[in-house]
Amino acid sequence: MxxxxxxxxxxxxxxxxxxxxxxxxxxxxxxxxxxxxxxGRAVPGPDVDTITLAAEAAQRALTSRVDAVFLGTQTNPYATRSAAAIVADMLGLSPHVFVTDLQCADKSGTAALLSAIAWVSSGLGERALAIGADTLALHAAPGDPFEYTAGAGAAAFVVGAEDGAATVVRAASAATDTPDRYRLDGERHIRGTGSAMTATGVGLEQHVKLAFGRLGVAAEEVGHLAVSQPDAATPARIAKVLGVPGESTGAGLVADRIGDAGSASALLSLARVLDRAGSGDTVVLLSYGAGASSDAVLMRATGNAIGSGTDRELDRAISVDYPTAVRYERRYAGHERLTGTYE
Amino acid sequence: MWAPSEPIPRINTASGARGWRNRHGRYRLVGTVCGACEAVHFPARRICPSCRSADLAEKPLSRTGKVVCAAEDHSPLVGHGGRPVRPFAIIELDNGPSVLAELVDVRTVTPGQRVELVIRKWRRESNGLYEYGYKFRELP
Incomplete structure (x- = not known):
């Protein structure tokens, strides 16, 4: 198991x-x-990036030794350097650890979780750490409608060969070439490819349907749906598309307070669900990544709360105004310059 | 790859090699404990400043502690241009010495406040790498 x-x-x-x-x-x-x-949406401070968020989430998740770290992100500050290796060192893990970064748009987080599940199920190691982390706010163009929702966040799970808080039953995925959002190498901002591709949800609805359809679970049996949340209206929309009960999205709603957390979105939702799921509840994790692909994982809650403290993190809020967010997120590119100790 | 418009400091930052050697101290408050006089030091030492013994062992200090006294820094330090005022505090760790560190995500700071370690970005090093290290935030 x-x-x-x-x-x-x-x-x-x-x-x-x-x-x-x-x-x-x-x-x-x-x-x-x-x-x-x-x-409201999360604003990463000037000292926050994907690596610090991932390290914070992983530190809170870590209760035992792990043999592998899978970090899913589309906003690694380094193009070539492994963020997972940096996070492993920040956690003080033994150097005998397998690390890798995964990048698959907004579903990088569930890609990391599925990799960790596969790693443990195959017997390559006993415990693996899966992290999804993103700072989309830094990659939304000023004045782009995406700026309204682009937030930041991270969620981490320890996967092991035991029942834990939820047992993995089955997984299914879907992927096609359906470009709706992208960012080229060397560019800062994520772009949409026009309302025909984005506003219609052609990628989102097709892929979640394809992945969910292969799970082999009846729609009405789903107790909790933990789903990627580009905004807070999407979970209800996906529930309607799949035919699952509308109230199944309630426990996993996080975007209403922090906006789009990218790769972390579906995992944050899952963490909030597993903080309150009852014994035997059917939990479905469903992610969507622009470009486009989707992962679905069917789980059975054991009734042991996972204790992620997601509500506490969501409630810890300090309001800032737009000028402050502009400074924090460095929305204006300044001159390239070398400085001394002071700016 | 997009590079943020963060200034790269030219002087007064640790070299890449030095930043690499002291990373365990920056990430996890790894200090040293003296085998002869049992004094605990942070940052890590090679020789005990109290008894001159070289018999030192590395030890991660506690990740939680309490604020002894606090102050605000208004200087525009590199890498923090977005945050004009930064609260600093001397923090008495639960199992060892006190450290001077920046506080994040706080509105008011009062002595006695319980805090926990979080890793944040400090600055960019002169070789362009990001230097991450400890800061503290309020415990609920």
């Missing part, structure tokens, strides 16, 4: 209200912004 043993999450405490971004730009009708269901 392979199961999820423990979990930890990290979300920037600084948040900005969507109303503040709207006041600065006035480029989207107010009711369109309100329809997203997102009150």
């Amino acid at each position: 392979t199961g999820l043993i423990s979990a930890g999450v990290a979300v920037p405490a600084t948040r900005i209200a969507l109303a503040d971004i709207l006041r600065a730009w006035r480029n989207v009708p107010e009711q369109v912004v309100r329809r997203l269901g997102v009150g």
Whole structure:
């Protein structure tokens, strides 16, 4: 049996209200912004990046020795250097550890979790750490509608060969070439490819349906749906597309307070679900990555709360205004310059 | 790859090699404990400053502690241009010496406040790498 043993999450405490971004730009009708269901999004501070978020979440998840670290992210500050190796050293793990970074757009996090599950199930090691972390806020163009929801966060799970808080039953995936959002090497900002590809949800709806369909679980049996959340309205929309009970998305809702956490989104949702799932509950983890691909994992909750403290992290909020967010996220590219100790 | 518009400091930062050697101290507060007089040091030492013994063992210090006293730094330090005021505090660790460190995600700081270690970005080193290290945030 392979199961999820423990979990930890990290979300920037600084948040900005969507109303503040709207006041600065006035480029989207107010009711369109309100329809997203997102009150505020996370603002990564000037000293926060994907690696620090991943290290914080992993530190809180780590309760025992692990033999492998899988880090899924699409916003690694280094193009070539392994963020997973840096995080392993930050955690003080033995150097006899397998590390790798995974990049598969917004589903990098579940790709890392599935890799960890495969690693443990195959007997390559006893315990593996899977992390999903992203700072999308740094990669949203000023004035782009994506700026309203692009947030940041990280979630980490320890996977082991025991039941834990949830036992993995089955997994299924789907992938096709359906470009809806992308960022080229050397570019800072993530772009959409036009409303025909993004607003219609052609990639999202098709891929979650394909992946969920192969899980072999009846839609009405799903107790909790932990799903990628580009905004807070998407979980209900996906539930409708799949035909699962609408109330199954309630426990996993995180985007209403932090916005789109990218690769961490589905894993944050899963952590919140496993903090409160009852014994025998059917839990489905469902992710979507732009470009496009989807992972689905069917799990059975054992009733042992995973103790991730997700609510505590979500509640730890310090409001900042738009000018502060602009400084924190370095939205204006300044001159390239060398400086001394002081700026 | 996109490079953030962060200034690369030219002087006064540790070399890449030095940053690499002291990383365990920066990430996990690894100090040294003296085998002869049992004094605990941070940062790590090669010779005990109290008894001059060279019999030192590495030891990770506690990740939690409490604020002894706090102050605010208003200087525009490299890498922190976005944050004009940074609270600093002397933090008495639960099992060892006190450290001077930056506090993050706090509104007000009061002596006696319980804090925990979080890893954050300190600055970019002169070789362009990011230097990460300890900061502290409030425990609930």
